[in-house]
Amino acid sequence: MKQHQITINDIARELNISKSTVSRALTGHPKVSPAKRTAILELAEKLDYQRNMLAISLCNNRTNTIGVIVPEFRTSFFPKILVAIQETAAQSGYNVIVCQSGESYETEVKNTKVMLTNHVDGLIISITKETKNYEHLKIFQRKGIPLVFINRIVNEMAVPKVVVDDYEGAFRAVEHLIQTGKKRIAHLAGPENLLISRNRLNGYLDALRKYNLPIIQELIIPYDFNLEKVKIYTKHLLELKERPDALFAINDPTAVEAIQVIKAKKLKIPKDIAVVGFSNEYSSAYIDPSLTTVAQPLEEMGIRATQALIEQLNKDISEWKAVTQVLKPELIIRKSS
Amino acid sequence: MKQHQITINDIARELNISKSTVSRALTGHPKVSPAKRTAILELAEKLDYQRNMLAISLCNNRTNTIGVIVPEFRTSFFPKILVAIQETAAQSGYNVIVCQSGESYETEVKNTKVMLTNHVDGLIISITKETKNYEHLKIFQRKGIPLVFINRIVNEMAVPKVVVDDYEGAFRAVEHLIQTGKKRIAHLAGPENLLISRNRLNGYLDALRKYNLPIIQELIIPYDFNLEKVKIYTKHLLELKERPDALFAINDPTAVEAIQVIKAKKLKIPKDIAVVGFSNEYSSAYIDPSLTTVAQPLEEMGIRATQALIEQLNKDISEWKAVTQVLKPELIIRKSS
DNA sequence: CTATTTTGTGGGACGGCTCCCACATTGTGA
DNA sequence: TCACAATGTGGGAGCCGTCCCACAAAATAG
Helix, strand or coil: HHHHHHHHHHHHHHHHCCHHHHHHHHHCCCCCCHHHHHHHHHHHHHCCCCCHHHHHHHHHHHCEEEEEEEECCCCCCHHHHHHHHHHHHHHCCEEEEEEEECHHHHHHHHHHHHHHHHCCCCCEECCCCCCCCCCCHHHHHHHHHCEEECCCCCCCCCCCEEEHHHHHHHHHHHHHHHHHHCCCEEEEEEEECCCHHHHHHHHHHHHHCCCCCCCCCCHEECCCCCCHHHHHHHHHHHHHHHHEEEEECCCCCHHHHHHHHHHHCCCCCCCCCECCCCCCHHHHHEEECCCEECCCCCHHHHHHHHHHHHHHHCHHHHHCCEEEEEEEEEEEEEECC | CCCCCCHHHHHHHHHCCHHHHHHHHHHHCCCCHHHHHEHHHEEEHCCCCCCCCHHHEEEEEEEECCEEEEEECCCCHHHHHHHHHHHHHCCCCEEEEEEECCCHHHHHHHHHHHHHHHHCEEEEEEECCCCCCCHHHHHHHHHCCEEEECCCCCCCCCCEEEECCCCCHHHHHHHHHCCCCCCCCCECCCCCCHHHHHHHHHHHHHHHHHHCCCCCHHHEEECCCHHHHHHHHHHHHHCCCCCCEEEEECCCCHHHHHHHHHHHCCCCCCCCCCEHHHHHHHHCCCCCCEEEEEEHHHHHHHHHHHHHHHHHHCCCCHCCCEEEEEEEEEEEECCCC
């Protein structure tokens, strides 16, 4: 079906030299006479020779491939990080293979098998909201395959991590709401096993505490990122006897959904109820009203994670360092607050 | 650095059998005695054996990898297609490796080399706005590697293509503007060498013709998708002696940019000037005013393209068919028109 | 009960490349 | 001039599987 590939053997035969010499010329080994080197390079060019990465990988036991596992691609959050990863990896000659776990622990485990079978040199992962067992990730450590966590991390594993300071982002978002005079601030929180949810919740709580506002349990609703449920929860909040006067949502899609419900109820944003999101989706600047949100340096996260991974790749395992990089979020104030 | 991999040889040695038998058991070959089969499978499980795809690929001369080259990831357009490709491919056991050409012809050529070097089994590509020479793509045909075009296609190459009926989408969008009473409809068009630009332009022109409206050249501005320029062009249009009363933009990001300019000029949308986009970006429903646009079945495009590719993969090259699938767009009428 | 097929198994070439070892050739220094 | 090093080159093992061929043992047929 497929046509014959030009190999180094073809070149060697043509020029009447050994394939060792051809290999050396092609890989830039110094000890090749200039005459042969140019002859080889020219012929390779002429025959449109392509190195066979498969064979090279098999020899070197490295594939120049980085694996990435992320929960989803629905929002622009992970795609943006991914683009940065892809570009950074490409600069160092690495390919990227991507899997979506779809927020399912089982799929995530399967994804790690795929990564293993494909012999990725390293893995960047953001775990699912369900992931509580980390055996499938520890395999990588045991096999000596470097691992980097991004955004949704596993604290107990000693590997590099790149995160945004969720606590501070949340704190400043809520502080901002308080400073605009809001007193009953609701929080649509994320799944409790995710560190980001807990950190954002803590930021929210500490901001309330700092300004001596009461913490009202019925205004804190954790949910599982299933957007369908946002409508229900938001309605519920709006129908409370004492309606909240602000809403801090775990992320922008949640905030956007909530805004639709609030607008449907003919309530004024931000006068009746202010809304703040988290993540600065591309669309958040354009919706009506434009959404106040906490921007995360996504591109930088991708770059840093990839750099951290490639750094491990170039070092002996004994020199690996489990540095956690905490990037600063930025509060972007728009018309929803 | 990396630890020793478990291989079929390890299993063979352990069980005192030949690696042929192990290979057969692992690949589900029928002629293996049940006793050995279970023994092998159990030991493989126990040792956490992972098949080495590299070696397998080298043997089979196929990598179970599909290459995808797209111009960009800035908008949600290609990511959405990509997600569908990824999922469809995964269902058939294929990995996906992705390159962005960044709308640069040179990068696209480099990307194809990467695909070749990595021995992708097939390629799905949407060409850049600059691509006018197709030699780098014809290599794939010569090598017998199936190719599928998506969205931005090359008409002269006889391979499967998946497109949206851009002509009809544009026609209906402009027809809709005319039916709401608009008479001077401007068009921010795309680069002229892209078929999608030409098709949309033709849809625009034919709609005007059908309703006997004059075609006014100064209202038709082709541009290169560089969003910065939209501001300039929109301003220019608004400052014409006879201002247009509607704008049909080549895509949603263009329309969104234009809307910002129009709003800044304190003109009313759609009363003073209506705006229609193309592509139905996620955010288009939420911006103010919500954007009338032509929705393309992106997910379906990805699925169809991948299916077309995999179909080729499973057939002899002599049976390949260069079918062009034309998917129907849908006009979504919102408040901007 | 022998002749033939079926079944299970091992041996080994092969895929394309890298890299170590060995060897010949040339160059260097005393 | 000779010993020794540096340089360039070839040979071949090895990476990890697949798959064809050969062959023995068991099952089937006549």
